[in-house]
Amino acid sequence: MVLPFFVGPFTFNYADSYLNKPTLVLNPYSWTKVANxxxxxxxxxxxxxxxxxxxxxxxxxxxxxxxxxxxxxxxxxxxxxxxxxxxxxxxxxxxxxxxxxxxxxxxxxxxxxxxxxxxxxxxxxxxxxTDKNSDVNSRIKYANRMALLSDELYESTKANCRDNYIQVDPDDRLCTSDLRVVDKCLENIYFQQILEPFCGTTVAEPNLLIRGRSSLEENPIDLPREPWCREHNYYYADVWANDIAVQNALHILEGTKTEWVRCNKTFEYSFGRSAAISYTFxxxxxxxxxxxxxxxxxxxxxxxxxxxxxxxxxxxxxxxxxxxxxxxxxxxxxxxxxxxxxxxxxxxxxxxxxxxxxxxxxxxxGPEYKPKEYLAMIDRWFAYSPL
The missing domain is CATH 3.40.50.1820 (Alpha/Beta hydrolase fold, catalytic domain)
Incomplete structure (x- = not known):
């Protein structure tokens, strides 16, 4: 993730940035206002x-x-x-x-x-x-409460899968049949924030757009403004962090990292279906x-x-x-x-x-979506004040 850009002293000026030339602004909701x-x-x-x-x-x-x-x-x-x-x-x-x-x-x-x-x-x-089974299983109940799954489908899936939607017997036809319907209902929902657009695989891979670029001084390249997808915001971090001038300013030891990536797939966890190369969960x-x-x-x-x-x-x-x-x-x-x-x-x-x-x-x-609220929360909590 790019957490420093959510709670750190600087963030991207998305309204005045291009894909290969992101600009930074002071973050008015930086947690550095209340903590080191x-x-x-x-x-x-x-x-x-x-x-x-x-x-x-x-x-x-x-x-x-x-x-x-x-x-x-x-x-x-x-x-x-x-x-x-x-x-x-x-x-x-x-x-x-x-x-x-x-x-x-x-x-x-x-x-x-x-x-x-x-x-x-x-x-x-x-x-x-916190609990890899319980937390993921709670998605089905949550989707029902948010009207993404009907009561009828939720109750059927809960009964047929015995409230366990992760370790499912592939020969259990009633459970797998319900889960296929559940998947169809949820496949175009953006799980990170269910009200925001789901972009699927339609958004261009950032590396295809910046391949071969070593400086932010190239001619500006912009991302499409409509439809807006949150993934667009993350591309600016890819470009910024891979700029040689930025890496020099951050004192990154030359030769240690050939490319900065937001998510290192060798550590990826996919809730029991992971083929992580370097990480044991x-x-x-x-x-x-x-x-x-x-x-x-x-x-x-x-x-x-x-x-x-x-x-x-x-x-x-x-x-x-x-x-x-x-x-x-x-x-x-x-x-x-x-x-x-x-x-x-x-x-x-x-x-x-x-x-x-x-x-x-x-x-x-959270702080990516509601920065003002999270800053107020931690400021009060650190000070032992009521929220």
């Missing part, structure tokens, strides 16, 4: 990160978490002035399978006396994949890590865009409820500039607190 942020390209091979041997690219959920923990320890040793700063670990989407492990490693390391001691305060997750669920952290002096902020069907809020609410926490403040709206921005509920357990929020109209990478 370290963006980590991990595991090795993501973004501009790299390994020195082919074997070092082989990793997993748990190895990735361990290496991130080791990096943070080394970074804080090199930058001791930040040791007293409150530390929060944040992640989006699949990082819901890694961030809770990192947080647990930090608490365990502090208790074991590892140096330096980290001032860990908690963690924040945006639309996190060895954490089927991180609910146990969340449960373990309820016994720590820890704060958690879990947020869901309510129009995301990649990791629907229903699945997130299900695992949060399974923690059996005490409700401190019941379900209620929260506001930005006098308007309902979403809904929130807060929980406690001894010295642990969890705040769960939905963000009205947001999709899978």
């Amino acid at each position: 942020i370290i963006f980590i390209d991990q595991p090795a091979g993501c973004g501009f990160s790299y390994a020195k041997t082919p074997e070092a690219y082989n990793t997993s959920d748990t190895i990735s978490a361990t290496l991130t923990y080791d990096f943070l320890r080394k970074w804080l040793m090199d930058h001791p002035k930040f040791l007293d700063n409150p530390l929060y670990i944040c992640g989006v989407s699949y990082m819901g399978m890694v961030v809770p492990i990192i947080v647990q490693d930090i608490y365990d390391g502090n208790e074991a006396g590892n140096e330096p001691p980290m001032n860990i305060q908690g963690y924040m997750l945006v639309n996190p994949l 060895n954490a089927p669920s991180t609910v146990g890590y969340h449960r373990s952290l309820t016994y720590k002096n820890c704060r958690a902020l879990i947020t869901s865009g309510d129009h995301d069907m990649v990791v629907p809020h229903l699945g997130t609410e299900k695992w949060i409820n399974s923690l059996n926490l005490t409700v401190e403040s019941g379900w209620k709206p929260w506001f930005v500039e006098g308007q309902v921005a979403g809904y929130t509920v807060s929980y406690t357990h001894n010295n642990y607190s969890l705040t769960y929020t939905t963000v009205k109209g947001a999709g899978h990478t």
Whole structure:
């Protein structure tokens, strides 16, 4: 993903950019207004990160978490002035399978006396994949609630598939027949934000448009303005990050990365159907890590865009409820500039607190869709203020 362009100090000026000449503007909703942020390209091979041997690219959920923990320890040793700063670990989407492990490693390391001691305060997750079966199964129920599937079809599919839509017996004709109808209903829905246009394979591959270009100074090439698709926005990052002048300005070591790609397919996870080359998805669920952290002096902020069907809020609410926490403040709206921005509920357990929020109209990478609301949310949460 290109998370720095959603929450970092700069973003693209889409209205005044061309495909081969994107321009940057200050991001008025940058999270750097309220926090110091370290963006980590991990595991090795993501973004501009790299390994020195082919074997070092082989990793997993748990190895990735361990290496991130080791990096943070080394970074804080090199930058001791930040040791007293409150530390929060944040992640989006699949990082819901890694961030809770990192947080647990930090608490365990502090208790074991590892140096330096980290001032860990908690963690924040945006639309996190947490339980690979439950979260994906919740898509069918979510689609029904959003009127994408009829009640009749939903009830038939639920009964015939026994509420399990991932590990399906191919010889189960009733279940597979219902799922074919479900797929037909949903095949042209943009799962990341169900109200936005689905572009399918009609959008030109960016590499075909920029192949052979090594500078942003070429004659401007524009993307079609209609129909607008969110994928168009991502192409500017491809061009910008692959510009030699940009890489030099970022001090990218020459020869380490031949091409920056937004999604490294060698790590791709497709919910049980993945043929990832370099990554072992060895954490089927991180609910146990969340449960373990309820016994720590820890704060958690879990947020869901309510129009995301990649990791629907229903699945997130299900695992949060399974923690059996005490409700401190019941379900209620929260506001930005006098308007309902979403809904929130807060929980406690001894010295642990969890705040769960939905963000009205947001999709899978929440701050991309509702930047003003997310900045207001984290600003209040970091300050221990009510949302």
